[in-house]
Amino acid sequence: MNDKKIKKINFLYLIGYIVFPILICTLCYLLSAVYFPKGTMAVILIMVPTLLSILWWILGGSIIYKINKKKFERELEESGFERNHTFYGKGSTVTIDVKRGEIGLLFFWNPFEKFVIHASRISKAWVNDGKSGHGFMEGSMRVSFLFIVDDIKVRVDTFTSNQRFRMDSDYILTGISKADMMVEIINQARVSAHKNEK
């Protein structure tokens, strides 16, 4: 377990993720312009880094996150952390050991830093059903559960869409159920954490 403050975004990684391929591409384009203005080498120097950069932006983050997620879970199991519930959100993974009152967190934009926090550090946990609009337009595009750790708000989406769904639609109800369940488990972990502290 670590007591360090959670960090959702590693800005060095985020900037590197975006800028590094641009730098490589620029370097290759310059090389091509200066030394190989025509021919096969020019095509290779322009096309290969461009395609690799696009691939990297589309898949790179997900692959790095997936690898670290598996590593994180393995490390937790080795440390005796009992994963009662794990929620894999798009931008973060939340795993809870209710008995020990501990919560494991891993963020998409900070995949190399793993956090295992004492649930007593969570000051509030709640569900946001994203309800907006009135009358027949009432609906939601996002359902999430949120919690505050050391004054940092963590939002984990249980449902997202680019369309608005009615509040009684299956998608929204499933999202609310998942969020309600996670908030309930987080609160149980908070109770255990306070008990363990005494």
Place this chain on the structure above:
Amino acid sequence: MSIISKIKSVFHDDWCKNCHCEMEVTKKQLYMLPELVGNYISHQNKEYYKNNLIKVNKKSDIPTGYYACGITNYWCSKCSYKITKLTIFLPVRNEEKIEEIIVFKNGELDDFLK
């Protein structure tokens, strides 16, 4: 027997398929199904329900995120035709998200429901 009754019996599980009339409810009970939201797997096997259903008195007894199963027994007073209808749903606050409806027509769950 009207055509409307015949049509109704086709679309309603609680209508007798032989007499085309509405059947009587003989038993109603709520159970908890130990399956979590997002991980529901459909089961048609009676043994699965016999082994896993947990009797509860009301919806609030079911922990958040778990499925519920409402079992209703129907009986036709004219021809004694019996069915058992399982309505599997996810209770979400004041709503119910129906996942599946399973009908057992040959008394497969009779011993379990006694």
